[in-house]
Amino acid sequence: MKQENTIMENQLFRPLDLKKKMRPGESVIQALLFIAGLGSIFITLAIVYELGKEAWLFFGNPDVTFAKFFGTTTWQPGIGHFGIWPLVTSTLITSSIAIFVSLPLGLAVALFLSEYASPKARSALKPILEILAGIPTVVYGYFALLFMTPLLQSIFGKQTVEVYNMASAGLVMGIMILPLISSMSEDALSAVPRALREGAYAMGATKFETSVQVVLPAALSGIGAALIIGISRAIGETMIVAIAAGSGPNFTFNPFKAAETMTGHIARISGGDLSYNSIDYTSLFAIALMLFLVTLILNLISQGIINKFRQRYE
Amino acid sequence: MNPNRDYYPKGEDLHRSLGRRYRSASIWQTLFFSALVIAILSLAALLYNVIDGAFGYVAFEYKNDPTEFSTKPLDALNKQELLDILKANLSSGAFTKLENEKPMDTRSKSVLYTLLLERLIQIDTKETWSMTDSIFRSAKIKAEVAEKYPEAKLEFRSWLTPVFLTTPMSSKAEFAGVRTAILGSLWMVGIALLFALPIGTGAAIYLQEYASKNFLNRIIQTNINNLAGVPSIVYGMLGLAIFVRALEPFTSGRLFGVTDSNGRTILSAGLTMGTLVLPLIIINAQEAIKSVPDSLRQAAFGVGATRWQTVWHHVLPNALPGILTGSILAVSRAIGETAPLIVVGASTFISIDPSGPFSKFTALPIQIFQWTTRAQSEFHSIAASAIIVLLILLLTLNAAAILLRNRVQKKY
Numbered sequence: 001m002k003q004e005n006t007i008m009e010n011q012l013f014r015p016l017d018l019k020k021k022m023r024p025g026e027s028v029i030q031a032l033l034f035i036a037g038l039g040s041i042f043i044t045l046a047i048v049y050e051l052g053k054e055a056w057l058f059f060g061n062p063d064v065t066f067a068k069f070f071g072t073t074t075w076q077p078g079i080g081h082f083g084i085w086p087l088v089t090s091t092l093i094t095s096s097i098a099i100f101v102s103l104p105l106g107l108a109v110a111l112f113l114s115e116y117a118s119p120k121a122r123s124a125l126k127p128i129l130e131i132l133a134g135i136p137t138v139v140y141g142y143f144a145l146l147f148m149t150p151l152l153q154s155i156f157g158k159q160t161v162e163v164y165n166m167a168s169a170g171l172v173m174g175i176m177i178l179p180l181i182s183s184m185s186e187d188a189l190s191a192v193p194r195a196l197r198e199g200a201y202a203m204g205a206t207k208f209e210t211s212v213q214v215v216l217p218a219a220l221s222g223i224g225a226a227l228i229i230g231i232s233r234a235i236g237e238t239m240i241v242a243i244a245a246g247s248g249p250n251f252t253f254n255p256f257k258a259a260e261t262m263t264g265h266i267a268r269i270s271g272g273d274l275s276y277n278s279i280d281y282t283s284l285f286a287i288a289l290m291l292f293l294v295t296l297i298l299n300l301i302s303q304g305i306i307n308k309f310r311q312r313y314e
Numbered sequence: 315m316n317p318n319r320d321y322y323p324k325g326e327d328l329h330r331s332l333g334r335r336y337r338s339a340s341i342w343q344t345l346f347f348s349a350l351v352i353a354i355l356s357l358a359a360l361l362y363n364v365i366d367g368a369f370g371y372v373a374f375e376y377k378n379d380p381t382e383f384s385t386k387p388l389d390a391l392n393k394q395e396l397l398d399i400l401k402a403n404l405s406s407g408a409f410t411k412l413e414n415e416k417p418m419d420t421r422s423k424s425v426l427y428t429l430l431l432e433r434l435i436q437i438d439t440k441e442t443w444s445m446t447d448s449i450f451r452s453a454k455i456k457a458e459v460a461e462k463y464p465e466a467k468l469e470f471r472s473w474l475t476p477v478f479l480t481t482p483m484s485s486k487a488e489f490a491g492v493r494t495a496i497l498g499s500l501w502m503v504g505i506a507l508l509f510a511l512p513i514g515t516g517a518a519i520y521l522q523e524y525a526s527k528n529f530l531n532r533i534i535q536t537n538i539n540n541l542a543g544v545p546s547i548v549y550g551m552l553g554l555a556i557f558v559r560a561l562e563p564f565t566s567g568r569l570f571g572v573t574d575s576n577g578r579t580i581l582s583a584g585l586t587m588g589t590l591v592l593p594l595i596i597i598n599a600q601e602a603i604k605s606v607p608d609s610l611r612q613a614a615f616g617v618g619a620t621r622w623q624t625v626w627h628h629v630l631p632n633a634l635p636g637i638l639t640g641s642i643l644a645v646s647r648a649i650g651e652t653a654p655l656i657v658v659g660a661s662t663f664i665s666i667d668p669s670g671p672f673s674k675f676t677a678l679p680i681q682i683f684q685w686t687t688r689a690q691s692e693f694h695s696i697a698a699s700a701i702i703v704l705l706i707l708l709l710t711l712n713a714a715a716i717l718l719r720n721r722v723q724k725k726y
Contacts, residue, residue, distance in 0.1 A: 036516030108349030136650025208339035236545025
């Protein structure tokens with residue numbers, strides 16, 4: 001009996017323990033990694049909370065009424081004018097010009113690269129677009145002010161085109177967004193199954209007819225996603241408009257006139273000495289919150305489209 | 315019978331319609347190609363515009379006549395003579411101040427020469443011309459200068475010089491440099507990386523290696539993708555509210571005994587920039603980890619390694635080059651980003667080197683912005699030079715990233 005016991009106690013004959021071994025170190029590491037993952041959620045919450053808090057203070061101000069905010073067209077929070085429209089219209093005008101430039105160009109570039117160019121040409125041409133995408137926006141601002149504006153002035157005359165104007169900022173912004181739209185559209189185009197193209201060719205379609213009547217419609221949702229991301233990027237772009245579009249809110253629909261956008265306004269006002277708790281300070285957060293929400297919604301829509309699109313072809 | 319039977323052309327008509335279709339196809343192909351040409355031309359125009367601004371004729375006058383200081387022509391002076399002139403003509407207070415910043419006899423000849431021009435002779439720039447004008451309208455410019463500014467000297471000048479890289483900020487464009495701006499950018503990027511790289515890699519490891527497909531993890535993933543699309547100026551506002559204002563005792567260094575600053579420091583800027591590049595780093599690191607073959611993990615699990623041992627000893631070393639490539643790309647994003655720095659409060663006029671995380675700072679893109687928005691054309695010239703510096707910096711970083719990527723691709 002005693003002998004049996006010692007054998008049982010002997011390590012060799014102990015029955016295998018199949019329970020998972022406790023490893024506190026592993027759990028600690030996993031917890032830390034999880035916290036790092038949560039960090040991104042924390043950033044989003046912090047953005048919403050901080051922008052929301054200050055924006056709440058701004059809208060809580062008795063002078064700021066809904067009617068004034070959306071019903072008047074002068075924005076000067078310091079002296080009690082709270083009409084948001086001049087900032088919104090100039091943002092819309094610059095972004096529209098940018099999209100007007102970058103969507104057709106970007107789409108054409110994407111079609112050329114994905115349907116026409118040989119693999120060799122593609123690998124030679126794509127880096128050029130990548131360089132264009134990697135140039136800092138402040139450099140584009142320099143380009144807009146010191147190249148595009150003089151160019152516009154020499155075409156339309158110095159009387160019509162002001163030194164700071166929305167048109168040149170919008171045009172250069174279009175160049176900036178072009179690589180984004182072309183690369184996203186190209187991804188969408190090359191995701192279209194080859195069988196569709198072969199089918200079109202078999203029916204006697206030319207390359208152009210295949211690209212535009214078969215491949216393009218099939219990739220339309222992906223191109224829509226690219227367009228939406230482009231709009232979101234244009235609305236949030238700051239440096240080009242801060243340098244070239246003018247400083248001072250101006251309610252105008254003439255693209256050759258100076259008018260400050262939402263982002264440009266934030267950059268100019270926050271660049272100066274700004275006292276906390278002033279109406280100027282809180283108003284900036286209200287604008288930033290609007291920017292954040294608009295771009296967030298656009299990004300979510302675009303992502304939704306891409307996810308749906310991916311499921312269809314894979 | 316098909317009512318559309320005669321819809322399709324036959325015989326001669328067929329050939330004509332085919333010809334039409336091929337013509338329109340080739341026209342459209344040309345149009346598509348010209349879009350690409352427009353993109354390339356824009357890039358060329360941009361680069362040309364920048365280079366055009368950084369070189370060219372300058373017409374300037376000396377405020378004080380150089381012959382007052384030296385009988386020899388200025389460029390024939392050697393270092394000792396320059397030193398003597400400076401010593402003799404600067405007030406003793408000013409000289410001691412310069413001496414304290416950096417001993418005079420350890421400074422190079424070109425620095426002393428610049429000092430002589432800046433402090434004693436003093437230059438007054440009248441007008442500048444672009445490189446193209448200077449080359450093709452040279453005679454006309456010379457005539458114009460002779461007529462408009464009879465006193466002035468005309469000189470072909472490269473605004474981008476070694477001196478430009480090594481001198482601090484100055485209120486005169488002729489003597490301004492980007493030294494403080496480059497140092498500020500480096501400090502800021504360093505802090506951003508220290509902050510974002512560990513957290514970003516950790517998050518990527520969690521999402522790729524640990525996370526199961528539940529609701530929370532899906533939200534984290536969507537959220538990261540969305541954060542990458544948030545406008546940079548919104549990050550600036552976040553930095554202003556949290557790092558500059560709420561955490562002021564920490565970011566101004568008051569907790570550590572620094573008293574002479576507010577929250578608008580390098581530390582705030584670096585943390586803001588770190589927040590901005592975090593999603594970028596996570597997404598890139600995820601891609602790198604994803605590309606490590608599953609067989610490696612299974613082999614590690616097969617010999618009884620725990621999950622963390624697998625990650626630490628097998629997944630991470632193999633994903634490291636990819637993660638580094640991603641961080642280099644994040645760095646190049648951070649170096650070029652301007653808007654958040656304006657909001658967080660980069661100072662535009664800083665002439666002393668940043669001495670630590672709690673100093674005020676300026677950065678390269680901030681200087682470019684500041685100089686571009688000045689009215690005088692000589693500031694546009696130094697803005698162009700600073701842009702060239704910035705672009706070369708970015709090009710080097712991206713080339714390094716590409717090289718790294720190619721080396722890794724060979725290994726598998």
